[in-house]
Amino acid sequence: MQAQLIALDWGTTSLRAYLLGPAGQVLNRRSLACGIMQLPSNPRRVAGQWCTDGFELAFDDACGDWLDANPAIPVIACGMVGSAQGWREAPYRETPASLPALSTALQIVRSVRGVDVHIVPGVIERSTLPNVMRGEETQVLGVLHSHAHLNDCLIGLPGSHSKWVQVQAGCLVHFDTFMTGELFAAVCEHTILGRTQQASPQFDLAAFERGVHVALSADGQLGPLSTLFSARTLGLTGQLSATQQPDYVSGLLIGHELSALSHALRQRRGEQPLPAIILIGTSQLCERYQRALDVCGFTQVSLAEQATEQGLWHLAQAAGLLQHTHQEG
Amino acid sequence: MQAQLIALDWGTTSLRAYLLGPAGQVLNRRSLACGIMQLPSNPRRVAGQWCTDGFELAFDDACGDWLDANPAIPVIACGMVGSAQGWREAPYRETPASLPALSTALQIVRSVRGVDVHIVPGVIERSTLPNVMRGEETQVLGVLHSHAHLNDCLIGLPGSHSKWVQVQAGCLVHFDTFMTGELFAAVCEHTILGRTQQASPQFDLAAFERGVHVALSADGQLGPLSTLFSARTLGLTGQLSATQQPDYVSGLLIGHELSALSHALRQRRGEQPLPAIILIGTSQLCERYQRALDVCGFTQVSLAEQATEQGLWHLAQAAGLLQHTHQEG
Numbered sequence: 001m002q003a004q005l006i007a008l009d010w011g012t013t014s015l016r017a018y019l020l021g022p023a024g025q026v027l028n029r030r031s032l033a034c035g036i037m038q039l040p041s042n043p044r045r046v047a048g049q050w051c052t053d054g055f056e057l058a059f060d061d062a063c064g065d066w067l068d069a070n071p072a073i074p075v076i077a078c079g080m081v082g083s084a085q086g087w088r089e090a091p092y093r094e095t096p097a098s099l100p101a102l103s104t105a106l107q108i109v110r111s112v113r114g115v116d117v118h119i120v121p122g123v124i125e126r127s128t129l130p131n132v133m134r135g136e137e138t139q140v141l142g143v144l145h146s147h148a149h150l151n152d153c154l155i156g157l158p159g160s161h162s163k164w165v166q167v168q169a170g171c172l173v174h175f176d177t178f179m180t181g182e183l184f185a186a187v188c189e190h191t192i193l194g195r196t197q198q199a200s201p202q203f204d205l206a207a208f209e210r211g212v213h214v215a216l217s218a219d220g221q222l223g224p225l226s227t228l229f230s231a232r233t234l235g236l237t238g239q240l241s242a243t244q245q246p247d248y249v250s251g252l253l254i255g256h257e258l259s260a261l262s263h264a265l266r267q268r269r270g271e272q273p274l275p276a277i278i279l280i281g282t283s284q285l286c287e288r289y290q291r292a293l294d295v296c297g298f299t300q301v302s303l304a305e306q307a308t309e310q311g312l313w314h315l316a317q318a319a320g321l322l323q324h325t326h327q328e329g
Numbered sequence: 330m331q332a333q334l335i336a337l338d339w340g341t342t343s344l345r346a347y348l349l350g351p352a353g354q355v356l357n358r359r360s361l362a363c364g365i366m367q368l369p370s371n372p373r374r375v376a377g378q379w380c381t382d383g384f385e386l387a388f389d390d391a392c393g394d395w396l397d398a399n400p401a402i403p404v405i406a407c408g409m410v411g412s413a414q415g416w417r418e419a420p421y422r423e424t425p426a427s428l429p430a431l432s433t434a435l436q437i438v439r440s441v442r443g444v445d446v447h448i449v450p451g452v453i454e455r456s457t458l459p460n461v462m463r464g465e466e467t468q469v470l471g472v473l474h475s476h477a478h479l480n481d482c483l484i485g486l487p488g489s490h491s492k493w494v495q496v497q498a499g500c501l502v503h504f505d506t507f508m509t510g511e512l513f514a515a516v517c518e519h520t521i522l523g524r525t526q527q528a529s530p531q532f533d534l535a536a537f538e539r540g541v542h543v544a545l546s547a548d549g550q551l552g553p554l555s556t557l558f559s560a561r562t563l564g565l566t567g568q569l570s571a572t573q574q575p576d577y578v579s580g581l582l583i584g585h586e587l588s589a590l591s592h593a594l595r596q597r598r599g600e601q602p603l604p605a606i607i608l609i610g611t612s613q614l615c616e617r618y619q620r621a622l623d624v625c626g627f628t629q630v631s632l633a634e635q636a637t638e639q640g641l642w643h644l645a646q647a648a649g650l651l652q653h654t655h656q657e658g
Contacts, residue, residue: 124566126566127548128548129543129548129556129559129562129563130559130562130563130565130566130568131558131562132565161521161558176551176555177555177558178551178555178558179520179554179557179558180554182520182521183516183520183554183557185519186512186515186516186519186520187515189519190515190518190519191508191511191515192490192511214458217457219456219457219458221592222505222507222589222593223552223553223585223586223589224553224554225507225508225509225553225582225585225586225589226505226507226589227458228508228512229460229490229506229507229508230458230459232461233460233461234458236459236461239459253554256552257552257555260550260552260554260555261551263550264551
């Protein structure tokens with residue numbers, strides 16, 4: 001099948017490359033540890049020219065062979081590659097943000113091959129405490145395209161920095177960030193809680209749900225700064241084993257995240273029911289969030305797949321990059 | 330003046346030793362980096378015996394010369410030295426805990442010199458989420474003795490693990506722990522927030538208070554997992570400089586701690602006014618907490634001094650260790 005688009009999901013620590021076919025289907029994919037903070041540093045020839053630029057080297061590693069085989073193929077990229085520390089800064093677009101608005105704001109960087117890389121801008125919400133995303137906006141757009149019937153929903157992107165994006169009529173209208181994943185790692189690796197923990201051979205659902213329930217309980221009102229200490233004291237008193245502690249802490253933090261989120265939603269929405277939720281993320285993380293959302297009373301939760309590839313495809317299509325191809329995706 | 334007591338405040342990372350006189354006044358003091366997690370490891374002779382035990386070596390470093398000069402002097406110690414990883418475990422005493430209860434539960438370990446070291450037990454509160462302290466109970470007792478008129482007060486011990494101890498009629502009746510100090514360090518050293526921070530040449534009060542206000546604001550209801558990200562976004566949007574970020578984050582976390590604490594107090598106390606607060610800690614940290622408590626509406630806040638020495642003195646006195654001395658402290 002004829003390749004139509006090279007789509008790059010280029011973040012801080014990794015670079016995922018997709019070769020997409022006529023309807024946006026994935027013909028080939030690869031993942032490299034070439035995020036913008038760990039670019040290749042060994043100079044070499046690229047397209048006949050001596051090249052020292054890490055972005056050029058990574059780009060060539062990721063899809064040089066695809067470009068050789070498809071010389072006229074368009075290229076689109078999202079993620080931290082468009083940040084101030086990226087290959088070319090693609091300034092944030094403000095909320096409300098939509099597919100048309102983002103697709104007309106792609107920044108172009110021309111590689112040494114002469115190929116234009118179209119970089120998707122991130123999104124900023126300029127509230128009292130501003131909020132930003134880069135990469136997640138593309139995933140949200142990918143999901144919206146395949147869930148066109150949804151007018152009012154909340155899209156959750158759990159991760160190092162979880163995002164919760166409120167969508168109305170195809171627009172990203174508001175979002176919040178929680179540093180849950182990164183704080184979980186910092187707590188387990190760099191505080192006293194890590195000293196008594198042992199990795200669990202498998203996901204300990206009971207320990208995880210216990211943490212969620214504590215976060216939602218009256219004790220949880222003291223917040224994570226306080227409840228985290230219970231991982232230690234429940235251990236000291238023989239009520240939580242070393243292997244249960246990591247999943248308990250994970251449940252505590254995710255529970256606090258969702259408790260705060262659902263409290264804010266109920267305040268904003270009054271009598272309206274809680275919105276439908278679509279989760280985008282790794283299956284392991286989405287399983288945790290599904291369990292915790294269930295405990296929090298969210299009844300409509302579904303999972304999205306191929307959100308990034310689909311988002312990049314539809315952005316490229318809306319930007320006219322696919323104009324000579326069959327557009328049905 | 331005649332030395333009456335050697336008092337040791339022996340924690341995880343440090344060992345503070347006090348030589349106390351007839352009324353509990355400090356005749357001499359020293360501080361060693363010999364906490365129970367970093368004991369000396371070079372064997373040597375102690376009191377004529379070959380000695381390899383780190384606790385013995387640290388004890389000799391801390392007060393061997395004082396013991397040589399005062400052979401019959403009693404010795405008392407508090408802190409992590411009484412934990413399961415300490416010199417001798419002094420099992421926790423349950424709340425409500427008082428001077429008489431703790432002073433009759435000292436654990437004795439006999440050193441190679443033949444000197445008995447009396448170790449103060451920690452305190453445990455066996456609620457749904459248990460809470461523990463070791464060392465802070467001694468500081469609280471030291472403060473209570475010099476504030477005998479206070480019947481209902483809250484004693485705050487800010488630090489790596491801040492403790493808030495509710496005192497009634499001379500008893501420790503309830504306490505909460507917040508891992509604020511340790512989480513502050515983990516966040517600044519081991520998350521993305523640290524990457525854009527620069528140390529401030531001096532305490533930036535305005536940045537600190539801004540953080541406190543955010544924690545107490547409507548935005549703060551999303552909790553620290555969410556508000557912490559604002560240190561990054563306010564930086565990205567030019568509203569918070571690199572040198573302002575550490576004190577802003579400090580204000581955020583302390584603000585969340587005090588917001589949760591005051592919410593819980595108001596729930597427990599109903600119409601009763603907020604209690605008087607006494608802070609025990611380093612002057613830098615107490616200054617931050619005083620500022621933040623003021624923002625939170627606590628009007629009666631005072632600072633305690635020499636809490637540990639005084640607590641150890643009164644515990645020794647209550648235990649009868651000073652029976653042959655002039656007891657007036």
